[in-house]
Amino acid sequence: MRLYFKYMSILLRSQLEYRASFWMLSLGQFFIPFSIFAGLYFMFSRFGGIPGWSFYETALIFGVIHMSFSLAECLVRGFDGFSTLVVSGDFDRLLVRPRGTVIQVLGSKFEFTRIGRMAQSTVVLVWAILNLPIAWTPLKILTLVMMIAGGALIFAGIFILNATLCFWTVQALEVANIFTDGGREMAQYPLNIYRKPVKIFFTFIIPFACVSYLPMLSLLGRAKGHSLLYSLLPLASLLFLLPCLAAWRFGVRHYRGTGS
Structure with a gap:
């Protein structure tokens, strides 16, 4: 982890060499998601909302998912742009270094300008929380944190x-x-508005429902059965991430190199 934070420190300093560009890009990232959130707001103002869900309840789901996506884009950008390492042959260099490929690819690129998107998601999240009658307990706070972290892990996977x-x-x-x-x-919308095949896929294959819709039922006091089980569902993101890492290791073992 010291190496990971060293990578992060180096890339942060390099991006801050052009401070005006950095802050302008961050500001742009702050306003880009507003168009999406505006669509959500106008949908509720025009049609009255989603059956069974208020605007602020949906906004809370919106804030969680977009914050998760921002974290993944910021911290796992190396994998998102990995094809450039393969095309250029630079991945061969990573293979001869005495560190794992996962940590090296993670450290190859960070998008710190995504703090603008994170800030916008935080504004929506706090606004929704302040307008919802949720009795916050340590378990509910932990659930909310796990929802955000779990969503980031799913996007990372x-x-x-x-x-x-x-x-x-x-x-x-x-x-x-x-x-x-x-x-x-x-x-970013409650899962119950979709058809059954979509619900099944995004619950058991790519478990977005386990980091947004289902634990949100626990936060809102709507869980059917034991609410603790709903609160722990964000841990399912680990069950999704581990096979992804196993697939990565399989791919590395079968990588043939550029031949240069």
């Missing part, structure tokens, strides 16, 4: 799977955006 495909396809596949950008757009 998708980035890792997409990077793994580069060992055979060289270039990253756009189909991964269905599960990153598309997953973000889907998970």
